[in-house]
Every structure is written in structure tokens, then in C-alpha cells.
Amino acid sequence: VFMLVAGGIVAGIFLIFIEIAYKRHKDARRKQMQLAFAAVNVWRKNLQV
Known part of the structure; x- marks a missing residue:
């Protein structure tokens, strides 16, 4: 029993x-x-400008 508990x-x-x-x-x-995702959003924003 002790071995099962220890295991x-x-x-x-x-x-x-x-x-x-x-x-x-x-x-x-x-x-x-x-x-x-933050980098992609910045990249997309820069493309739209």
C-alpha cells in the first residue's frame, strides 16, 4: 500500500x-x-496612409 501511495x-x-x-x-x-498581431496592425496602418 505504501508503494502505491508513494508512486x-x-x-x-x-x-x-x-x-x-x-x-x-x-x-x-x-x-x-x-x-x-500588433506589428501586423501597424504595418497595415502604414500601408493605408
């Missing part, structure tokens, strides 16, 4: 680290997309 705790911690890394990656990608 579950270790697996849970491992999954938490994976979720944290995924969220950081997703946030960085979202920030990059926001910057890209």
Missing part, C-alpha cells in the same frame, strides 16, 4: 511540473502572437 505522489508531482511547463510555453506563445 501516486511522485506521479502527481511529475504531472504538476508538466502542467507548469506547458502553461509557461502557452503563455510565451500567446505573448508572441499578440506582438505579431
Whole structure:
């Protein structure tokens, strides 16, 4: 029983680290997309002038 509990705790911690890394990656990608959209909007505005 102890081995199952210990295994579950270790697996849970491992999954938490994976979720944290995924969220950081997703946030960085979202920030990059926001910057890209802002740059495209500036570019489009300059073309219309």
C-alpha cells in the first residue's frame, strides 16, 4: 500500500511540473502572437496612409 501511495505522489508531482511547463510555453506563445498581431496592425496602418 505504501508503494502505491508513494508512486501516486511522485506521479502527481511529475504531472504538476508538466502542467507548469506547458502553461509557461502557452503563455510565451500567446505573448508572441499578440506582438505579431500588433506589428501586423501597424504595418497595415502604414500601408493605408
